[in-house]
Amino acid sequence: MKSKTAAGCVTLVVVLCMLAGCSIGSGLLTPAKSGLPSSDKTQHIKPFTVTLRHTQVKDQDRLRLRILEDVAAKLEEKVPGLKVELEGIEDKVNRFEKLPAEMAAGNPPKIFDLFGGADTRKYVKARRLLDLTPILEELGLQSKFSSLDEFTVDGHVYGLPTASFVEGVFYNKRIFRGLGVSVPQTWQELLDIASKAKEAGITPFAYASSDAWAINMMLNTLWVRTAGPESVEGFVDGSRKWTDPDVLDGFRRFELLVDKEYLQSGSLGRKYAQQHQTFRSGEAAMLFDGSWANASLLDPEQSRIMDDIGFFSFPSAGGKGDDLINGSHSNGYGFSSNLNDREYKAIVEFIKIMYSDEIQKRQLKESGILPAMKLTDMTGIHPIIGVLLEASKNKTFPAFDSIVQAKVRETLETSMQELLGRRLTAEQVLQRMQRVQEEANQELRRLP
Template sequence: MRKRTFILSTGAIAITCMMSGCSILSGKTDPQGGTANNGQGSPNNPIMLTIRHTQVKDTQKKRLAMLQEVVKATEAKVPGLTITLDGVEDKVNRFEKLRAEMAAGNPPEIFDLFGGTDTKDYVKANRLLDLTPILQELGLTDKFYSFDEFTVNGKIYGIPMAGYVEGLYYNKKILAAQGIKPPQTWDELLAASAKLKAAKITPFAMAAKDSWVINMMINTMWVRTAGTDSIEGFLNGSKHWTDPEVLKAFEQYQTLIQKDYFQDGSLALAYAEQQNTFSSGGAAFMFDGSWANTPLLDPDKSSIVNDVGFMNFPSMGGPGDGYINGGWSNAYGFSQKVTPDQLMAIKEFIKQMYNESMQKRQLVEEGMPPAMKLQDTSHVNPLVTEIMNVFTSSKGSFPAFDSRIQTKVRERLERGMQELLGGRTDPASLMTDLEKQQEASNKEETHTTK
């Protein structure tokens, strides 16, 4: 889910990693993890809120439990309040359900919100609550590392749940057994992959049925070869998908495909299978986001808890070498259409969700680094510490392309990468198609803003 600084010290910690929200209600539980109000408060003055969350996977049970605790505490503080949890898979929420609700003008009062382009589009449609005065009132404005991806025209419209960072996870035990050091260059990565394949070990865990998954690594690769300003260049026309330095990254990605370095049958595998393969010791590398910490560090789901390493993607000889994909892209957003009573309840929810205790629990229990600046950073998992150190030692960060690029371009890239993986297109053809769509989307965007 980027240009920030992370700090690891005895007094403060700044890190990036994707996290979604968590929750608990009181009383009778609904099928989505919510509960009805148990009678506390004033039945003559009911207040109803719905929270759209994305904690629906088996690996997110702890996060859901934390959200449920926040909801229970909020209900206890606000007489007559009933909160319903509506759990929806994250991709369905972002690209289908929430988008349709925003178009119709009826989103839930509280919802999982993606930063960048999504937030800007919803602000333009006048759907999001301006949180600037609320954060000031609650004394939270200076407590977060960054609101950048949720700030439009100087106003804040989303409160980050946590950060994220993307990079290369590796199995320390497998690499050591093969006499392979963590590769620092593209050539070293190719050599390591060749040696692993010869030993009948899958070099890369990969599940490409969910198209966004396949685009994580290629995003970092074209930034390596074309620079951190490539996305803005595509948007303003100063760079093109067909530029040689962009094409180079896709050609090198195709090399991995042609040499069969990815997991067999990846086009038919859902995202969870990528993590399952890696966590069971079935592959040496996995490019993923720091949200993957949860299943990787769960001894009930992972056989490599003590063997996981994390590194920045190897250098590829371009201007983007040494930079890392990271930032704060997932947040809670709030509907602009709320009553004064609902607004009061929303403020209490924010107080219960965004505090030292909840952010520390997310860090320690889930390995999900906080969005807020913590005073106590003890008992941090070694893998999380390693991720922070990788971020700290990077040249800088850049945002994921899908937080900036237009929807039609993102969709074309997703389809194209699946076609490339399946051998149905080649890098040059894909870049030509992408450039056509980019030019059309830029033209359409310019027309609509006039």
């Protein structure tokens, strides 16, 4: 009687389970997969968040931010349970304040804006960066980048550039035609154009120096023109001095632009974005800047001179670096070495999306930013981009701040603000720079 009752109970359970959409397997009663709605299939996936730190926070960066938002949305679609938290921080604050503090504490974001060169080497030494070499091999991407040199340490890749850049002179073609001048080939021709613009009541160079880093773009090119690119490495290894005559030559040329009032008046009270505003409104003949300025200059909602923009490499100064252009692939993304399996998979998927032909082409077409990767389809691109890409094929040198110590960079920024305010001469700036460089080199030698 008991056995019949038990058998009947099992039969009843099986029938009820079948009616309820259950299955029996391995001695367990489980929900039948075929009977679940699609929404229920993922309801038990544990959500997780990955922070993506970017620096697209200024008005002129809004087109690039829009692309990054689309990348984040695609990433969430590809990775079940993932929520991407976009965290925007001003570039200098991220690079020189927030990220170094996070790296020291061992808690950087999972994805973050990273500068190549000295920054990358420092964080690799601290073991904070994910080695991307196996991921690039898995995805077959390594050969598709124009250059990974600034993110490579001991043969391993620890960051991926988001774009390439060159620095030089944007100019207003309409103003040049009105002045009866053409693209200058020499330093003296550049001075002649600046003089004519000033006489005509036109600002020769749009310029802003409240953001001190912006001062040193043109200056960096000037002293490399006169002293050669090896001068910067020489400052750090002690084989060259800031006070060397050929370095002083470049600084004196910059000082001449200040004395002649060829740089926009009141520059010490102007933020970097304001030099873009001056140039794209048609008030200035020239603007020395990086190719990333295209995000602002080619924005139809902001620029009045889209069809009149030209670009030329800084003219010859008769020195050791005349055939070079400041260009590099130093701005990119790094990734925390502290990842769980799901975060690692999200990183791989981010790289697949961000460094695809589609996104690199969008970045170039929509915001004018030169790609970090080799593209073959250039249809629909603004003509000035072709000029910039051609310029990037020249021999390049890296920005000085990717090589010298932070203390040296900071001293040059504040000292040049004093030069612009007529409180220091070029000679006094370089004497100070050499003292600080020697102190920084001694500290470097004391490091383990």
